[in-house]
Each structure stands twice: as structure tokens, then as C-alpha cells.
Amino acid sequence: MLIRRGFLFFTLLLSMVSISLQASNSAQLNKMLEIEQANKEKIATLIEEIDVIAQKKVLTTKDKPQLIKALKNVLELENIDPSRDGVAGLTDSYINNKKLYDSTLTEFKPTEQKVLKELLQMVEDKEKEGDG
Amino acid sequence: MLKNISLLLFLASFYGPRVSGDVKQLCNTLQNSKVINGICVYEVKYSQADCNRNNFTFQSGKCYGTATTHSSLNVSAFTSNTNILSRPMNLRSSPQFHGQGNIVSQVPAGTAFNVLSRKKLPSGAEALQIEILSPASKTKLNAENPLYLWHTDNTTLPKRSDTEASTTCSGDACKSITNDTFGNVRNLLQSAEEVNAFVDTTKEITTVAPAPVEAEEETETSTTTSDTSEPNSKKFSQMTKAEKTEALKRYSESANVQNVTDFSIKHYSGKKSVRKCYLGVKNALSLENRNLKSRRLLSKENKPALTSGWYSSRSAYMAATDLVKPPHNFINLLKDPDYKDTMKNKRNWPKGAVLVYRGGRTKHGHVEIKLDDNPTGGSFGSDFVTKTPSIDKRGYTLIGVMVRPDL
Structure with missing residues (x-):
């Protein structure tokens, strides 16, 4: 029992x-x-702003302010867009302009730098290994 | 340049003294090759674009790879077993050489590999189970064991091609490195920076005109059978519109779809994309929970699923062709005359439909599963769950609304 x-x-x-x-x-x-x-509309706007940088093949120091804006958008999107489409759009730009990205990252707070580095590293790796 | 030279000196000092004898023997077996500072530099017949894409180094109109032996390996296990490919070939997850369903990746010319086992095919050709030794960018594929290449031997099949793509091995192509008494060509020092430093000193390497890289095409079909039929597609196209509607309703309400959508929500809700959408979808369709990084099987749900098992594939957009093949037998509603227009509207997608896109933010496209029956919104699962299907995003083109009407 x-x-x-x-x-x-x-x-x-x-x-x-x-x-x-x-x-x-x-x-x-x-x-x-x-x-x-x-945040649907906000996401679309943030991604459009990122695309301004993403569409430039070679970046110069003149593009730095725009790159900072794009990376700020990436940080903002991280909280509201699970697709990470924003940072994915920067894959080629990051691979082709690593030096400028690295110098731009130093202008962010250490915690933000860490997040951005991880995201950029992920999209770079996944360019080879990812499936979608 | 200084950085390249430093790297070269470091690598040469690391490998050179220990393995130079082995490297000489290895290099002797490769045409258009030369030992420089203990490392074998060999020429690969590639155009500049293909050379760069495959992580070889293009310099002075020629493409170069580098190779060295590795002293810490078990020597006997690799004796007389290392091969170099002369042209790009498909690498497959099973010894079936038809269609694209089991293609894991393409390996470039110059790829070094060990043959782990050989399986005779009905055609007389062989399926080689291999382990990749170089280039370094492809050795990661070894984790997807088993890997197969198609191969025939000219001596036994003189009128056949000896590669999957019907081109004959020539020169150093596909040649077994039989003189390599110490075994293997592991640890090929691949990066462009390393080779850049060598290239200035390799002027005497014989010039061979770079050959254009052709798209691989399977032609080994004469004696092996190939089941590429799409039985569900034929049956579905013969149904009346009412029967089709009923079949789609059955699919959406089936336990299989419920299990798959539950799996997707359980494992991927609240997650953010790691650019592995197809892996997430394949996991859900098969109810097999594989690690999105290592692909290791973590758990499997013993319930009815939508595919009979997990399968290996590449880009997400390929789901539109992968899923229609046996044993999955999905149909693409965009190819059905009764649905090709209506299915372009997301409101008409049935629950459980697998939505396949080309374009978008990466070269791979995107794939997602509709997780509920909400016609005005709903949620969509891949390696994350979202309320925004990719059809609403710029740059994505819908190429597949995949369902299984046989449930």
C-alpha cells in the first residue's frame, strides 16, 4: 500500500x-x-543602417563613424532580434577590413567589445562552416 | 612580409630538423614540388580564384600548397596509403554516388587523404572511405565520419574514368605515395602567409598551366541503380484540389508535425541564431538533438518524426532538393499548379511546412519550420524561433514550401 x-x-x-x-x-x-x-520596424531600420557599411567593399578611416554606428546597431539588435541578420550582413566587410574593425572596437566599452568580438568571430567562422 | 618570414622560420625550425628526410621522400613523389626549409611546396592546378577559395596560395601565376610529415603519428598505420587529388571532388556521407543528398562538401585538387577502407560498387568502381589530411580547412570534415570518395582504377577499368566526374587522373593525380615509408602527409602547413614566404624561392618549379576548375557532375550511373523518383509528388499532383486540401490538413494535424514543432520550441525558443538554421531544422525534423557546433548526437526522441533520420547536407537552400528525395519524400507546394501562387503568401502556409529560401544575409540561404496554425502571424523555428518569417525580410527569395502529404 x-x-x-x-x-x-x-x-x-x-x-x-x-x-x-x-x-x-x-x-x-x-x-x-x-x-x-x-521592435519589428526598429529591427528593419537598424539592419538598413548596418547595410550602408556592409555594402562597402573597402572601408577607410573616413568610414569609422559609420562603422561605429553599425556596430552600435549590432549591439542593439542583439537584444531584440534572435536572427542576428544584422551582424551576418557584416561578414564580408569584417573579413575584408579587419584592421579598421579592430581599431574601431577599442572605442567601445570592454563588455561591449567582448560581445562584438564574439559575434564577428562567429559570423567569420560560420562563413565557412555555417549552413544558413 | 617580415611577419611572414618570422612565421616561416618558426615553422621551419619546428618541423625541419625532425622530419626533413620524410619530407624529401614525400616531395619526391609529387610532381612540380620542391623541399624548402624542411617543408614540401607543391603546385596545384588551380585558377587564382579557386586557389584563394581553397586556402592555397597564388603567386606568380601559380597555385601552391605545402606539406610536411608529422613525427608523432603511428607510422605503420599510414604506410602506402596517402593520396593526393588532382581535381575537386564531392565528399559524401555514404557510399551512394547519385544526386546531392549526401554530399558533405567539395574537396579541392591537392587534397591529401588516407584511405581507411574500400568498398566495391556494382559498377566495378570503388567507394573509398577516407580521412582528410589536408588542406587544414577541410580536416574539420573528418568529424563527420564516414566520408566517401568515388574512385576507379584505370588498370582494371581502362575505359572508365577514374574520378566521380569522369576525368582521368594524370601526372601526380590520385597517385599513391608508395615511397613514403614513414607514412603520412599530415599537418600540411596551409595558410597563405606561410607559403608566401616560400614562393620567392620556388622559381625553378616547373610551370604547369592552371587548369580551369569544372563543376563536378556524377556520371557513374551505368550499372548502379538510382532511385531519384519522387513518389509523393506524383501522387499529390494526381489528387483533386479537395483531396489535396484534406492531405495538407492531415499533415498539419499529424502527431509527426506536432512532435517536430514541439521539439523546435523546446530546443530553440529563446535562442539566438548561430548561423546553423539547417542543422536546427534537420534536428527538429528527425527529433534528433545534435550539438549545433560539433553535430554530436545528444539525445533522440522516440516519437514519429518527419524524416526517418538525420542526414548530412550543406547549405540551407538545398533543403528544397534534399527533402523531396527518398526516403524523406516531401513535396514542394510551390511546384504544384494548384498551390504555386497561393503558397507565396505566408497566410496560406500549413503548420509544419518547411520554408526554404535563397539569398538573404549569407550565401547559404535560410530554412525554417512553421510552428503553429496562426494564419496572421505565427512563429517559425530553425536554430532560433522567431515571429518574423524570412519572406518578410529583404533579400530572401522563397523557393520551397515543403510538406509530406502521405501522413
């Missing part, structure tokens, strides 16, 4: 954990999607 009750209690506990995990997943998803939806 005790074993049976114990088993029932255990099953009930498992179900509750599972339901709570599902609810947590669902809540997390909804939160993310709401943020993205609310």
Missing part, C-alpha cells in the same frame, strides 16, 4: 515538474517573441 502511494506521489511530482517546465518554455518563447514583434 505504501509503495503504491509512493509511486502515485512520484508520478504526480513528475507531471508537475513537466507541466512547469513546459509553461516556463512557453513563457520564455512568448516573452522573446513579444519583444521581437514590438
Whole structure:
């Protein structure tokens, strides 16, 4: 009798954990999607601004202010756009103009530098290994 | 330049004294090659663009690769087994040499590889299971073991081509390095900077006109069977519109689609893209949770899925052709006369549809799964979950709305 009750209690506990995990997943998803939806137009604008730099094959020091703007947009997009399409657009630009990017990064806070370096490294790596 | 020379001196001092004898033997087996500072520099027949793309070095109108031996390896395991490719070839995940479904990557001319096993094909040709030794950029593919190349032997099949693309091996092409008594050509020092430093001293290497790189095309079809039929596509096209609508409804409401969408939400909601959308989609379709970096299988859900197993492929846009092939048997609604117009509108996409795009922010395109039945919005899963399908983004062209009407 005790074993049976114990088993029932255990099953009930498992179900509750599972339901709570599902609810947590669902809540997390909804939160993310709401943020993205609310910022849809903003995302498009930020990406368009990034594309100004992305479309230039060779960057010079004159482009630095625009590059700073583009990288600020990348940081902003990181909080609202899970697709990371903004930074993906900078792949070729980063590969072709690494020196300018590196010198521009020094103008950001260390925490921002770290995020940007990771993102740029990711898109560079994924240019070879990524699938989409 | 100073940096290049420093790097060269460092590498030469590291490899040269220990392996120079082995390198000489290795280099003797390669045409148009020369040992410089303990490293074998050899010429690869590539155009400038292909040379750069494959991480070789182009200098003075010629393309160069570098090779050295590695002293720390088990010598006997590699004896007489190292080969160099003369032209680019498809590398496949299974010994099937038809279509593109199992193509893992292309390997360039000059690729060095070890043959791990050989399998005789019905045509008389062989499937070689290989391990890549160079170029360094391709050795990462070894993680996707097994890897296969198609090969025939001119001596036993004199009228056949000896490569997958029907071109004959010539010169140093596909030649086994039998004189390499110490074994292997591992650790090829690949980077352009390294070779730049050598090239100035390699003027005496015989000039060979760079050969244009041709697109690879499988022609080994005469005796092996190829099942490229698309049974679901044929059946679906013969249905009435009402039957088609019913089939799509069944698909969307099936347990398979529910399991796949649940998987995608469970694993990718709240995540940000790591530019591995196709891997995320393949994971969801097969209910196999593979690490997005290493592709190692972490877990598998034992429920009905939409594909019978995980499969290897390359760019996301290839899903439009990968999924219609057996055993997946999806159909592309954009190719059905009753749906080709309506499916360009996202409101008409059924739940569970796999949406395939060309273009966009990378050369790979994009692929995503519609996760719910919400006609006005909904969410879409790949290696992240989003409310914005790529059709709403600039630069993406929808090329596939893939479903399985047989469920």
C-alpha cells in the first residue's frame, strides 16, 4: 500500500515538474517573441543602417563613424532580434577590413567589445562552416 | 612580409630538423614540388580564384600548397596509403554516388587523404572511405565520419574514368605515395602567409598551366541503380484540389508535425541564431538533438518524426532538393499548379511546412519550420524561433514550401 502511494506521489511530482517546465518554455518563447514583434520596424531600420557599411567593399578611416554606428546597431539588435541578420550582413566587410574593425572596437566599452568580438568571430567562422 | 618570414622560420625550425628526410621522400613523389626549409611546396592546378577559395596560395601565376610529415603519428598505420587529388571532388556521407543528398562538401585538387577502407560498387568502381589530411580547412570534415570518395582504377577499368566526374587522373593525380615509408602527409602547413614566404624561392618549379576548375557532375550511373523518383509528388499532383486540401490538413494535424514543432520550441525558443538554421531544422525534423557546433548526437526522441533520420547536407537552400528525395519524400507546394501562387503568401502556409529560401544575409540561404496554425502571424523555428518569417525580410527569395502529404 505504501509503495503504491509512493509511486502515485512520484508520478504526480513528475507531471508537475513537466507541466512547469513546459509553461516556463512557453513563457520564455512568448516573452522573446513579444519583444521581437514590438521592435519589428526598429529591427528593419537598424539592419538598413548596418547595410550602408556592409555594402562597402573597402572601408577607410573616413568610414569609422559609420562603422561605429553599425556596430552600435549590432549591439542593439542583439537584444531584440534572435536572427542576428544584422551582424551576418557584416561578414564580408569584417573579413575584408579587419584592421579598421579592430581599431574601431577599442572605442567601445570592454563588455561591449567582448560581445562584438564574439559575434564577428562567429559570423567569420560560420562563413565557412555555417549552413544558413 | 617580415611577419611572414618570422612565421616561416618558426615553422621551419619546428618541423625541419625532425622530419626533413620524410619530407624529401614525400616531395619526391609529387610532381612540380620542391623541399624548402624542411617543408614540401607543391603546385596545384588551380585558377587564382579557386586557389584563394581553397586556402592555397597564388603567386606568380601559380597555385601552391605545402606539406610536411608529422613525427608523432603511428607510422605503420599510414604506410602506402596517402593520396593526393588532382581535381575537386564531392565528399559524401555514404557510399551512394547519385544526386546531392549526401554530399558533405567539395574537396579541392591537392587534397591529401588516407584511405581507411574500400568498398566495391556494382559498377566495378570503388567507394573509398577516407580521412582528410589536408588542406587544414577541410580536416574539420573528418568529424563527420564516414566520408566517401568515388574512385576507379584505370588498370582494371581502362575505359572508365577514374574520378566521380569522369576525368582521368594524370601526372601526380590520385597517385599513391608508395615511397613514403614513414607514412603520412599530415599537418600540411596551409595558410597563405606561410607559403608566401616560400614562393620567392620556388622559381625553378616547373610551370604547369592552371587548369580551369569544372563543376563536378556524377556520371557513374551505368550499372548502379538510382532511385531519384519522387513518389509523393506524383501522387499529390494526381489528387483533386479537395483531396489535396484534406492531405495538407492531415499533415498539419499529424502527431509527426506536432512532435517536430514541439521539439523546435523546446530546443530553440529563446535562442539566438548561430548561423546553423539547417542543422536546427534537420534536428527538429528527425527529433534528433545534435550539438549545433560539433553535430554530436545528444539525445533522440522516440516519437514519429518527419524524416526517418538525420542526414548530412550543406547549405540551407538545398533543403528544397534534399527533402523531396527518398526516403524523406516531401513535396514542394510551390511546384504544384494548384498551390504555386497561393503558397507565396505566408497566410496560406500549413503548420509544419518547411520554408526554404535563397539569398538573404549569407550565401547559404535560410530554412525554417512553421510552428503553429496562426494564419496572421505565427512563429517559425530553425536554430532560433522567431515571429518574423524570412519572406518578410529583404533579400530572401522563397523557393520551397515543403510538406509530406502521405501522413
